[in-house]
Amino acid sequence: MSDRVAIVGVAQTRFAPKRPDVNYGEMAYETISQVLRQTNLALPDDIDNAISCSHDIWDGQTISNISITDVIGGHLRTEEKMALDGSTAVYYGAVGILSGEYSCTLLMAHTKMSQTNRNIVNNVAFDPIYSRMLGFDYTSAAALQARRYMYKYGITRAQIAEVVVKNLSNARFNPSAHQSGEISIADVLSSPVVAAPIHRLDIAPDTDGAVAVILASEERAKSITDKPVWLLGMGTSYDAHYLGDRDLADCRALQQAAERAYRMAGIRNPRRSADLAEVGDEFSYQELLWMEGLGLCDKGDAGRLVESGATAIGGKLPVNPSGGLLSGVPINVAGLNRVAEAVLQLRGEAGERQVKGAKIAIAQGHSGFCGQHQCVLVLGN
Amino acid sequence: MATKIQEPISIPMTVSVPYRFAAGSYLTKCLIGLRDHGTLFAVECPKCKRVQLPPRIVCATCHVRNERWVELGLEGTLVAFTIMYLPLTDPTTGKPHNPPFVYGTVRLDGATSVLDHFINVEPDLEKIRVGMRCRMILRPQAERIGDLSDILYFDPIPG
Numbered sequence A: 001m002s003d004r005v006a007i008v009g010v011a012q013t014r015f016a017p018k019r020p021d022v023n024y025g026e027m028a029y030e031t032i033s034q035v036l037r038q039t040n041l042a043l044p045d046d047i048d049n050a051i052s053c054s055h056d057i058w059d060g061q062t063i064s065n066i067s068i069t070d071v072i073g074g075h076l077r078t079e080e081k082m083a084l085d086g087s088t089a090v091y092y093g094a095v096g097i098l099s100g101e102y103s104c105t106l107l108m109a110h111t112k113m114s115q116t117n118r119n120i121v122n123n124v125a126f127d128p129i130y131s132r133m134l135g136f137d138y139t140s141a142a143a144l145q146a147r148r149y150m151y152k153y154g155i156t157r158a159q160i161a162e163v164v165v166k167n168l169s170n171a172r173f174n175p176s177a178h179q180s181g182e183i184s185i186a187d188v189l190s191s192p193v194v195a196a197p198i199h200r201l202d203i204a205p206d207t208d209g210a211v212a213v214i215l216a217s218e219e220r221a222k223s224i225t226d227k228p229v230w231l232l233g234m235g236t237s238y239d240a241h242y243l244g245d246r247d248l249a250d251c252r253a254l255q256q257a258a259e260r261a262y263r264m265a266g267i268r269n270p271r272r273s274a275d276l277a278e279v280g281d282e283f284s285y286q287e288l289l290w291m292e293g294l295g296l297c298d299k300g301d302a303g304r305l306v307e308s309g310a311t312a313i314g315g316k317l318p319v320n321p322s323g324g325l326l327s328g329v330p331i332n333v334a335g336l337n338r339v340a341e342a343v344l345q346l347r348g349e350a351g352e353r354q355v356k357g358a359k360i361a362i363a364q365g366h367s368g369f370c371g372q373h374q375c376v377l378v379l380g381n
Numbered sequence B: 001m002a003t004k005i006q007e008p009i010s011i012p013m014t015v016s017v018p019y020r021f022a023a024g025s026y027l028t029k030c031l032i033g034l035r036d037h038g039t040l041f042a043v044e045c046p047k048c049k050r051v052q053l054p055p056r057i058v059c060a061t062c063h064v065r066n067e068r069w070v071e072l073g074l075e076g077t078l079v080a081f082t083i084m085y086l087p088l089t090d091p092t093t094g095k096p097h098n099p100p101f102v103y104g105t106v107r108l109d110g111a112t113s114v115l116d117h118f119i120n121v122e123p124d125l126e127k128i129r130v131g132m133r134c135r136m137i138l139r140p141q142a143e144r145i146g147d148l149s150d151i152l153y154f155d156p157i158p159g
């Protein structure tokens, strides 16, 4: 049985608003063929488990992994789907390796947001016998969460806009990003209001793409790469489904997931230990809220931190040096992209967005509206 | 006093989600051939030589990239069939297929995979048999749109 799990390879498509040229399988194969080449591994012999991440309602197909079993090596073999954010696929894959059953696992997440309508898809996440007929979607729920968070902790609209400014600026150095640029707080606040206080530029755009990652046991990892990135800690937690059961300004599930991950990693003070964090900024305010849930700052202090430049590349604790989801990463794929970006940082391969001397990175992913399910991974080189 | 029996509440809802599915480069090539030239192309695995329909990027068995295209015959052999009594719906039109009708699985000449479609035969067990030869019948070219409905059905070949 393996004591440690390593990430030995990562590959990503370029994220694009629309990929009409490829179907799910072809898009997935772009990353799978690339990660196999990179690690010099071959299917089926070198990979003994495969886990994909996609959603039936997004893909428009029951058992949405059907369309990718060929390319992921799931034909007459083990392949399982994680119908949560891609970060949880890492968690699930690692559990399989730690059990001793598998030694090398291929993970792949894919989504084409362009093929359907996010508001309708996300409305289906709401309880059909309760609030679904009110038309709620993730954006409207997020607007309630943003307002509650701003009210409770005095977070300002300008501080939230600063997240967009920082992330789109970081994305200029990310070749996978679908949007980037030097914009101002005024640009964010003059973009159309979608659901007050949320403006168009506060929302991660619709995008298509895939990410593939290979996990290996310690023994296998050492024969595959001389730059393994170790999964030091992991934790997941669910919060209440009904928004009425939660205080949306706090994220208990994230705090719990983070506590578990830090305990496993032997981290007592994440503010001191972490060199960077990649978090799921599906909406700009969430980057701040998740920083607090992750214990990277005090409650209500994240707004001040982003304003001070502490979370910029080159700051004390860079957050989303990749540009995050605001630069265009599909839902479901988002968490695996957080992990892939953290791995590039820890291997020193992040190009112009490299955080110098990065040794410990935190990757966070979430599923459901207002971050109902949370997954935290601690990675180290 | 008599208690009124309360009906349990259940809420009617139609979950209607619009999609537009990209066929991908392999199926696009196949469907354009069908639409514009009335041909049907499949891919042959360079390793195991399986001729696969629908054409796809990777042979699932060998995990090698498919690059060789082969043209299939428009005639084949019936491998399995059913007589349908349910009015199943065509999701692209929302209209039902009129029962009873026959679904069949046809192995086209030159293919390893089979193709499932309608068989233009009386829904009568005396008139259908496994092993029956069939011919693919296409819509007139002007009416073809580049999906599987460009194939109207398979006609049984007498004899």
Ligand SMILES: [Zn+2]
Pocket (backbone or CB within 6 Å): B045, B046, B047, B048, B049, B050, B059, B060, B061, B062, B063
């Ligand atoms: Zn083959």
